[in-house]
Structures are given as C-alpha cells and as structure tokens.
Amino acid sequence: MLGATSKGKAVGGNFHPMAASFWCNQPIGSDPERPFTGSGREPLLPPHLLQPPQNNGHHHHHNNKLIITGPSRLSGHVPISGSKNSALSILAATLCCSGTSKISNVPNLSDTRTMVSILSSMGAEIEASDSEILINTDGVGTVEPDSEEIRKFRGGFFVIGPLVARFGEAVVALPGGCDIGARPVDLYVRGLRALGAVVELRDGKVHAKAANGRGLVGGRFQLQFPSVGATETLMMAACLADGVTLLSNVAKEPEVVGLAQFLNDCGACIEGAGSDKLVIKGKSWLHGSRCIIAPDRIEAGTFMLAAAITRSCILMSPVIPSHMSCLVDKLKAAGCKIRQWSHDTLEVSAISADVGESLKGFDVKTGPFPGFPTDIQPQTMVLLTTCNGTSSVEESIFENRMGHASELLKLGARIKVCGSTALVYGKDKRSGLCGSCVVAKDLRGGMSLVLAGLAAEGTTEISGVQHIDRGYHNLDLKLKFLGADVKRLMAPHLAFPL
Incomplete structure (x- = not known):
C-alpha cells in the first residue's frame, strides 16, 4: 500500500508548474542561446x-x-x-516508469503546466530547464491527484490508466476542459474493466482498483469509437498488465504512435500503433526514457x-x-x-x-x-x-x-x-x-x-x-x-x- 504524502506539494523543490521561463520553443539539440533557424535561414524570432x-x-x-x-x-x-496533445499523454505515461524520463520540446502552455502540476501533486519529482523536463515518479505517494487540477482540462484524466496499472488503484476526479460535447469517460471505464479493474463513480470521482488486489490483467476490448484519449489511457494501462491485451477499433492519430514509441523505448511491447488494432504484451516494469515531442x-x-x-x-x-x-x-x-x-x-x-x-x-x-x-x-x-x-x-x-x-x-x-x-x-x-x-x-x-x-x-x-x-x-x-x-x-x- 502506498504511503500518504501531502497532496498538491511539488516534491522536486526547485520547480514550480507556473514557472514559464523554463520552456522555450526551440527543439532539443539546438544551441539554447540561439533561436532555432530551420534550414540555415535567419533566426525565426528575435x-x-x-x-x-x-x-x-x-x-x-x-x-x-x-x-x-x-x-x-x-x-x-x-x-x-511541440505538440500539446502528444506532450500531455507522454507526461502522463511517465507514471508507468521507474527512474527518470527526459521529455524535450514540451510546449509551454497552461495545459502542459497543469499536467506537470498533477504529477507533482502525487509526489513526482520534476525539474525543468530550457526545453527539457526531467520527471521521476518513484516518489509517487498517493493515487489521488489534485482534483482541482484534474477538473481544469480533459487530458488530466489520462493518469487513471498508468496509476491503476502500476499501483493497483486510482481515485481520479471527472475531467473538465472545453465545452464542445459530452465526451463521456465510459470508454475509459469499460476498457479498464476489461483489463480486470473494478471501477465505480462516487462523489464526482472515478474509483478504480485491480479486482485481484495486485494489478491489471491482459484482456480484449473493442472501442465503440476510436477515441484518442481512451486509446492512449488503455494502452498505458495494458503495458503493465499481466498477459497480452488486444485493443481494436483504436485511434490511429500520430499522437498515439508517438506515445507507443515512447513506451516501447521504456521497455514496453506494443505492436500495431497507427493501425486500428493494438497488441500489447504486458511487462512487470518499465524504465524511464528520453523523448522529443513531435511538432x-x-x-x-x-x-x-x-x-x-x-x-x-x-x-x-x-x-x-x-x-x-x-x-x-x-x-x-x-x-x-x-x-x-x-x-x-x-x-x-x-x-x-x-x-x-x-x-x-x-x-x-x-x-x-x-x-x-x-x-x-x-x-x-x-x-x-x-x-x-x-x-x-x-x-x-x-x-x-x-x-x-x-x-x-x-x-x-x-x-x-x-x-x-x-x-x-x-x-x-x-x-x-x-x-x-x-x-x-x-x-x-x-x-x-x-x-x-x-x-x-x-x-x-x-x-x-x-x-x-x-x-x-x-x-x-x-x-x-x-x-x-x-x-x-x-x-x-x-x-x-x-
């Protein structure tokens, strides 16, 4: 069982989610003193x-x-x-990994800062400089991220998959975000149940727990609609499930392919990203890795x-x-x-x-x-x-x-x-x-x-x-x-x- 830590506290010490100056918009590998210039032209921005x-x-x-x-x-x-949607899922995926992950080319946006704040609220250690964020989730001490932060945007709900997969349980508030439709979380819930989780909705929060008391197990699940968020959340969950998972009618978006690539670099075994079927062989643990967010x-x-x-x-x-x-x-x-x-x-x-x-x-x-x-x-x-x-x-x-x-x-x-x-x-x-x-x-x-x-x-x-x-x-x-x-x-x- 996880020990409790104070919620909402950034354990890293030297990082504040709103510290905008940590990010700039040049890709990793370029001189931090000089703006990225594309193909040898003049600097793009003063x-x-x-x-x-x-x-x-x-x-x-x-x-x-x-x-x-x-x-x-x-x-x-x-x-x-860097891609906002890609960054959000990859930041959430660091919860699947032991050790430190280095994520580069993360855009400095309110959504990405909120995701970093969500990880901090559970005890992740985070350092950021220039275009890089270092995340170590070994110190995560609670499976309930800060509800206020989760309600700010839909991407915060992604953390439910990795939390249940790695720690056997999660308590995550229902997400917020743009008012552009119902976008229900039922696909996430039914998918996690297919992987052996007991999932209930109580007091505006989704409570998920591995039914066997240990962890998730491989299973089969067909998405009613190829939702990107549900595909990514279930892919993260299946990476640490015991056995093989087959997900069908999944999203084929480039962000899904980018997440699969990052997880495979961390030791996962995901096949089929970019097609409508994913075959995922669960591993007992994943290690941190390096990732450059796509444009x-x-x-x-x-x-x-x-x-x-x-x-x-x-x-x-x-x-x-x-x-x-x-x-x-x-x-x-x-x-x-x-x-x-x-x-x-x-x-x-x-x-x-x-x-x-x-x-x-x-x-x-x-x-x-x-x-x-x-x-x-x-x-x-x-x-x-x-x-x-x-x-x-x-x-x-x-x-x-x-x-x-x-x-x-x-x-x-x-x-x-x-x-x-x-x-x-x-x-x-x-x-x-x-x-x-x-x-x-x-x-x-x-x-x-x-x-x-x-x-x-x-x-x-x-x-x-x-x-x-x-x-x-x-x-x-x-x-x-x-x-x-x-x-x-x-x-x-x-x-x-x-």
Missing part, C-alpha cells in the same frame, strides 16, 4: 520573443483580451512548437489556414507534412500553393488569390485520423467565409463544436448552422469580415476568431483568451513577428510590459 513574459502565469487570467487590427498581410517564417500538427494547420485566410505567404517548420495531408489536399483544391522546402519545412501561399482568381470553397467532414481533424474545423470555417461559393462543414466528432459560428456572425460571416452541419456562404462584392467584439468559448473556436480578426476590416476585440492560451504557445508574439497588428490587453492590475 531572442526577446523566445522567452514568455515573466508574469508568473497570470497572462491566463480571465480578463485578458486580444485586440487585432486588420486586415493583415502576413509574411515570414513561424516556428511550430504540433494542429498549430501548423492553424498557421497554414492563417496564410490562406489573409492571402499571404508563410514558411513554417518544423512540421511533419504526412500528419497534415488531408488539410494540404483541401487547401490545394481551393487554389493555395503549398511547397515543401525540406523534409520539415512547408511554404503556404495564397497571394495570387488576392490579385487574380479568388480561392474556391470546399466541403469538409471531420473524422478520426487520417480524416479531416476536428481540431481545425473552426479555423477552416473562417477560411470558407472568404472563399467563392457555398461550402458545407460537417462535424462528426463533437456534437457541440459549432459554438464559434454565432461569434463569427458578429464579424459579418454568413453561416447557417443546422445541427452538426454548417452552410458557409462565401464572399461576394457586398460582404466581407468586419471587426467587432467577440468571446472565445473554447480553444479551437477561440483560435478561429483570431484568424477572422486577421482578415477583418477594422478592430476585433476577443475576450476569453485563457481558452486560446491552452493550446498555442506565444501566439500573439508569433503573429506579431509575421506582421499582424495584435495587442494583448491585460486586466489593469496585472499589466506588464512585453
């Missing part, structure tokens, strides 16, 4: 932009606003940060759409083009020019569409990877408002992911939402986006308002910025460096110079 503002995390305060004056013409090179395909997709929406040309790296082939195909069909400069550098240009033919609208239906990502659906909707013709956007993953449409209407977009489908009426001579005051209600929907503000005539004021800060590292600074007129308005008592 050094003062590489360091987040030193305000002890208060720039996620609810009174924050972004003021964007458009229309913008963007140009230059933007560095793509964020959703951030890269967002900047690709920013280039198209503002009829600009942007160069971006590092990216993994195969992670974004679905969006690349749609943008090419619309009339954008996309050029691959090197294995990890893309150029997206829509400049000719401004002077000659307009971009053509297209239809989108979101789906699990390799389908069109739900996380760039709201941003794509903004592009379609600037294209010729009528387009349709169908959301098949989250039932409430159309909340941004009502805010886009305030900016002059012409969108008709019917259930999970939206008809987007493109640009004509009488219409165009105009600045207004809007509210970000969730992460990706909030980002769609930023993109709309870049294309809109006049000034757009966006509140609810804390949602956007969950997923985009140094967003306003990156946009400024590309030439956008973006200001962050702080609550008066929190103001600090950039």
Whole structure:
C-alpha cells in the first residue's frame, strides 16, 4: 500500500508548474542561446520573443483580451512548437516508469503546466530547464491527484490508466476542459474493466482498483469509437498488465504512435500503433526514457489556414507534412500553393488569390485520423467565409463544436448552422469580415476568431483568451513577428510590459 504524502506539494523543490521561463520553443539539440533557424535561414524570432513574459502565469487570467487590427498581410517564417496533445499523454505515461524520463520540446502552455502540476501533486519529482523536463515518479505517494487540477482540462484524466496499472488503484476526479460535447469517460471505464479493474463513480470521482488486489490483467476490448484519449489511457494501462491485451477499433492519430514509441523505448511491447488494432504484451516494469515531442500538427494547420485566410505567404517548420495531408489536399483544391522546402519545412501561399482568381470553397467532414481533424474545423470555417461559393462543414466528432459560428456572425460571416452541419456562404462584392467584439468559448473556436480578426476590416476585440492560451504557445508574439497588428490587453492590475 502506498504511503500518504501531502497532496498538491511539488516534491522536486526547485520547480514550480507556473514557472514559464523554463520552456522555450526551440527543439532539443539546438544551441539554447540561439533561436532555432530551420534550414540555415535567419533566426525565426528575435531572442526577446523566445522567452514568455515573466508574469508568473497570470497572462491566463480571465480578463485578458486580444485586440487585432486588420486586415493583415502576413509574411515570414513561424516556428511550430511541440505538440500539446502528444506532450500531455507522454507526461502522463511517465507514471508507468521507474527512474527518470527526459521529455524535450514540451510546449509551454497552461495545459502542459497543469499536467506537470498533477504529477507533482502525487509526489513526482520534476525539474525543468530550457526545453527539457526531467520527471521521476518513484516518489509517487498517493493515487489521488489534485482534483482541482484534474477538473481544469480533459487530458488530466489520462493518469487513471498508468496509476491503476502500476499501483493497483486510482481515485481520479471527472475531467473538465472545453465545452464542445459530452465526451463521456465510459470508454475509459469499460476498457479498464476489461483489463480486470473494478471501477465505480462516487462523489464526482472515478474509483478504480485491480479486482485481484495486485494489478491489471491482459484482456480484449473493442472501442465503440476510436477515441484518442481512451486509446492512449488503455494502452498505458495494458503495458503493465499481466498477459497480452488486444485493443481494436483504436485511434490511429500520430499522437498515439508517438506515445507507443515512447513506451516501447521504456521497455514496453506494443505492436500495431497507427493501425486500428493494438497488441500489447504486458511487462512487470518499465524504465524511464528520453523523448522529443513531435511538432504540433494542429498549430501548423492553424498557421497554414492563417496564410490562406489573409492571402499571404508563410514558411513554417518544423512540421511533419504526412500528419497534415488531408488539410494540404483541401487547401490545394481551393487554389493555395503549398511547397515543401525540406523534409520539415512547408511554404503556404495564397497571394495570387488576392490579385487574380479568388480561392474556391470546399466541403469538409471531420473524422478520426487520417480524416479531416476536428481540431481545425473552426479555423477552416473562417477560411470558407472568404472563399467563392457555398461550402458545407460537417462535424462528426463533437456534437457541440459549432459554438464559434454565432461569434463569427458578429464579424459579418454568413453561416447557417443546422445541427452538426454548417452552410458557409462565401464572399461576394457586398460582404466581407468586419471587426467587432467577440468571446472565445473554447480553444479551437477561440483560435478561429483570431484568424477572422486577421482578415477583418477594422478592430476585433476577443475576450476569453485563457481558452486560446491552452493550446498555442506565444501566439500573439508569433503573429506579431509575421506582421499582424495584435495587442494583448491585460486586466489593469496585472499589466506588464512585453
């Protein structure tokens, strides 16, 4: 049985989850004194932009606003940060491992800081410097992470799998996050039961325990829907289960492949990552390992759409083009020019569409990877408002992911939402986006308002910025460096110079 430790206390001593200066956005292996420059070009960002503002995390305060004056013409090179979704699952996976894991290229976001805080609340020792985080979970002394932190976002719930697998039990609060649909945890619960856990919901917390009193056992489980979070959680759990586990209809997302790679590097035996079936041979223990977080395909997709929406040309790296082939195909069909400069550098240009033919609208239906990502659906909707013709956007993953449409209407977009489908009426001579005051209600929907503000005539004021800060590292600074007129308005008592 685990001994008790004080909850919420970071055992590492020299790390505070909100200490933003520990992270910067260059990949591991580059000179920490010099910004990452991609393929030998000039530095991507001036050094003062590489360091987040030193305000002890208060720039996620609810009174924050972004003021964007458009229309913008963007140009230059933007560095793509490490993947938020990949970092969250890999940070949770360190709970499966004895010894120290070294995770590099972790983006400095409120979500990643919350995950670090969750690990600290259970007694993990954490040190961070530059783009690296060292995590040792040998000192974990409680199987109940801080409930307040878990409720901040959905990714915190991932820890239930590794906790039950390694320690035989877990007590985890129901997760929070963006209000974009039910996203129930029943897949997680039924999957853990298939691996020999007794799982109950009491007082807003999920209590899970190995039925045999020792640990999980291998089993078979078919997911009703290829949920990324459930796939990752059950994969982590199965790594330490006694025997062989077969998971079918699993998610094929690059983040799942990245997690499987990390766990295999730690001594796990996972086969089939990237397909719809996983075969996992359980091991009695795993050791810590090193991992470099892959570039964020959703951030890269967002900047690709920013280039198209503002009829600009942007160069971006590092990216993994195969992670974004679905969006690349749609943008090419619309009339954008996309050029691959090197294995990890893309150029997206829509400049000719401004002077000659307009971009053509297209239809989108979101789906699990390799389908069109739900996380760039709201941003794509903004592009379609600037294209010729009528387009349709169908959301098949989250039932409430159309909340941004009502805010886009305030900016002059012409969108008709019917259930999970939206008809987007493109640009004509009488219409165009105009600045207004809007509210970000969730992460990706909030980002769609930023993109709309870049294309809109006049000034757009966006509140609810804390949602956007969950997923985009140094967003306003990156946009400024590309030439956008973006200001962050702080609550008066929190103001600090950039």
